[in-house]
Amino acid sequence: MDIHSEKILILDFGSQYTQLIARRIREAKVYCEIHPFNSGLASVRAFDPKGIILSGGPSSVYDKGAPMIGKEIFDLGVPVLGICYGMQLTAKLLGGKVERSSKREYGGADLVIENAGDLFTGLGLGSTKVWMSHGDRVEALPPGFKTIARSANSDICAMRDAARKIYGVQFHPEVVHTPKGDRILKNFLFQVCALKPAWTMKSFIETSIAEIRAKAGDDRVVCGISGGVDSAVAALLVHKAIGANLTCIFVDNGVLRKGEADKVEATLKKSFHMNIRRVNASARFLKKLKGVEDPERKRKIIGGEFVRVFEAEARKIKNVKFLAQGTLYPDVIESVSFKGPSATIKSHHNVGGLLKKMKLKLVEPLRELFKDEVRSLGREMGMPDEIIDRQPFPGPGLAIRIIGEVTKKRCDILREADAIVLEEIKSAGLYKKMWQSFAVLLPIRTVGVMGDERTYENTVALRAVESVDGMTADWVKLPYEVMESISRRVINEVRGVNRVVYDISSKPPSTIEWE
């Protein structure tokens, strides 16, 4: 079965929750994509969705330059669900009245359902908690619509045109603060749009393998492996499709963690018999980094050097026509978003030049997936937890965790300290519970005593944070015993360190990495 034939289109009007809508729909095993609100009717038609969701957004429908669509979208014969701004827009376009309000309604509210059935199937009549975040509200229904729920603050909290299958809800069903929101979205998918839950990782693997085979044919593909979960899963999927025609290149840039290169190579080679070329380029990278203190320059140097080393290695392989990459859906959404790519997304290795110079085409088998889907895809293909559950690690590696100049000696000190941090965090059973936990090497030396001797050595900062997506983060309240054993072991076992401190800053206003 073609898993892409039954899909939902989400038109994005700029809500911070738009990605959450997509997550919820994917979790319900229905494929969906987010497109900018202004992609145009022809593109909507071409996508051929079985249902359309109009997202929320920060604007008022009365704002000058507020995001608008043509009302022809309601004539496609496809069910539509407008959420918050999406509902107000629906009301305005179809002839209802939206009241401009200066006061925002923000937070929990009681939704009183007046018409159980389709969108509210299984919720019963009566009240249920929902999450509100809106300024304007619908004051008068457009012709053909009926109210199906209200709240203390608005008489029209949910509306429907049963004949045309057009719905609007003032609240946000996609957030966890709307406990029954999941059921409401599922009702839209399964009751209203009559979809089936067919989007599973198993079906995704089958479809992707067929697509990769059709695209690559008998040509060869190269893929850069970083040690992270995205590139490993992308490579494994391509390997399943074309086997020995895939060559993976793993560049050891000298700023990797202890034993990392060996581990990744061993796993992919032994368990999956993949073709891996490991290039030890440590000396090259460290030479270029000599004397450099500015983190942005470190990033540029490492990115640029990576591309050069990768190219030299890729040129040794005959008939290479494709470059496989582990680009994920959030990167794709960012790059097509009408808001423009956000500054918070970290730049990827700049492979644009490489593609041009070597005349390569891209294979990006994970472009449709969110991070947790990539993890379940990896698991489904038998990838070990050790790779799947890895905490994120920045591309420029230890270079941005060594504050000041990066030297081989300082890399070695940090590598040892970092290995102890990870060992202790893992043995305390905390590794998977946090976003990141690592050591930072500071550019200061302080006095200590060891035995009878005075020492004048380095300070290591310990950083452990909880986060959902890396955009915001809070420091982890680590148990004292764990901090104690980390500190004791680092100071005793790592030569050159006589002090360990704990970072208790959250993001914002701090960042996760120190740089």
Ligand code: XMP
């Ligand atoms: P910050 O330090 O900005 O980090 O709070 C947020 C997340 O991004 C990771 N990070 C990077 N990842 N290249 C990367 O691939 C980079 O240059 C980079 N800088 C930060 C960081 O580890 C955290 O997960």
